[in-house]
Amino acid sequence: MKIYGVALLAGCFLIGHIVGDYFGKLFHLNGNLGGVGFAMLLLIFTYDYAKKKSWLAKESEAGILFWSTMYIPVVVAMSSTQNVKAAMSGGFMALLVGIIATGLCYLMIPIISKIGKK
Amino acid sequence: MEDLIKILEKNGLVFAFLIVGSIMWVSYQVSSKLTKNKIPGAAIAISVGLLIAYYGKGEKGIASIPAFSGLAILGGSMLRDFSIVSTALGASFSEIKKTGLVGLLSLVIGTCIAFFAGGTIAYFMGYTDAKSFATIGAGACTFIVGPVTGSAVGASSDVIAISIAIGVIKSVFVTIVTPFVAGRFGINNPQSAMIFGGLVGSTSGVSAGLAATDPTLVPYGALTATFHTAVGCLLCPSILYFIVNAIL
Numbered sequence: 582m583k584i585y586g587v588a589l590l591a592g593c594f595l596i597g598h599i600v601g602d603y604f605g606k607l608f609h610l611n612g613n614l615g616g617v618g619f620a621m622l623l624l625i626f627t628y629d630y631a632k633k634k635s636w637l638a639k640e641s642e643a644g645i646l647f648w649s650t651m652y653i654p655v656v657v658a659m660s661s662t663q664n665v666k667a668a669m670s671g672g673f674m675a676l677l678v679g680i681i682a683t684g685l686c687y688l689m690i691p692i693i694s695k696i697g698k699k
Numbered sequence: 700m701e702d703l704i705k706i707l708e709k710n711g712l713v714f715a716f717l718i719v720g721s722i723m724w725v726s727y728q729v730s731s732k733l734t735k736n737k738i739p740g741a742a743i744a745i746s747v748g749l750l751i752a753y754y755g756k757g758e759k760g761i762a763s764i765p766a767f768s769g770l771a772i773l774g775g776s777m778l779r780d781f782s783i784v785s786t787a788l789g790a791s792f793s794e795i796k797k798t799g800l801v802g803l804l805s806l807v808i809g810t811c812i813a814f815f816a817g818g819t820i821a822y823f824m825g826y827t828d829a830k831s832f833a834t835i836g837a838g839a840c841t842f843i844v845g846p847v848t849g850s851a852v853g854a855s856s857d858v859i860a861i862s863i864a865i866g867v868i869k870s871v872f873v874t875i876v877t878p879f880v881a882g883r884f885g886i887n888n889p890q891s892a893m894i895f896g897g898l899v900g901s902t903s904g905v906s907a908g909l910a911a912t913d914p915t916l917v918p919y920g921a922l923t924a925t926f927h928t929a930v931g932c933l934l935c936p937s938i939l940y941f942i943v944n945a946i947l
Contacts, residue, residue, distance in 0.1 A: 648782045654720070656779070662759050664860050682820070693898065
């Protein structure tokens with residue numbers, strides 16, 4: 582059943598958030614630190630393990646896949662509810678950061694490729 | 700008319716599905732028909748979202764109009780984080796192990812470069828507090844890492860909006876530039892495609908850019924790019940934010 586996949590996803594999500602929350606408290610911050618990242622890693626590991634043991638049916642997988650295809654639509658909804666009017670003052674900076682920071686990453690490609698060949 | 704608005708207000712989330720679905724359809728049509736997939740449909744759709752937000756009043760964008768309040772549920776942090784976590788399914792750990800240490804190195808270095816370069820530019824343009832530095836720097840990773848970091852450290856909504864815009868610009872930039880510079884940076888084999896994906900991140904940009912360069916490289920670049928978001932969500936609001944917080 583699809584709900585099995587959704588439930589697995591929900592479990593990873595909640596555990597990730599609990600861990601992130603714990604880290605937040607540990608460092609005296611109100612937010613959730615890296616909860617999403619922990620949850621993703623947890624899902625990757627449990628999914629890998631469950632697949633090796635063939636615990637997950639295709640049907641259950643579809644429950645997780647549905648949510649991963651909803652990710653761009655959710656981001657669209659999120660952007661439509663941001664304070665864009667106030668952000669307009671930073672429009673030029675957004676352009677600058679987007680291009681310069683990305684350009685620097687490109688420059689690293691040949692360097693890391695070289696390390697990989699050694 | 701009044702009755703209609705009442706129904707929309709009562710069924711906000713369902714109405715949000717209809718709105719976002721329509722935006723997605725129009726954007727993907729524009730992407731394929733007018734730009735020949737040069738600009739990814741996802742990037743157009745997100746830009747349309749930001750544009751719509753501009754017409755709302757105040758902090759919550761278009762959701763400040765009651766009939767559109769469902770968009771705040773669909774795009775709220777709960778469903779956002781839930782759907783982001785689910786994307787990890789596309790990346791199998793046994794496959795990234797094949798890239799080995801170099802893949803991991805490219806992920807960490809890519810995140811750090813984007814974070815500190817982005818944050819430093821923001822710093823010199825007047826966003827001198829640690830929260831804004833971290834959120835804008837995280838936005839330079841991907842348009843997901845920005846808002847996730849922003850809500851974790853408690854940045855303001857306008858800074859979060861900027862971080863999304865940066866991520867969108869990055870994805871468009873990567874899509875357009877990659878086919879032109881692929882030769883110069885040696886993106887012509889699976890390993891360098893994986894390094895490219897890990898360094899640059901933006902999954903939509905990397906997949907679209909590689910598709911225009913050499914379609915057989917797409918799965919390799921997309922694989923590490925998916926991890927970029929995970930690594931960014933892990934590092935930016937935690938270790939990297941602490942470093943910034945300690946310095947500023």
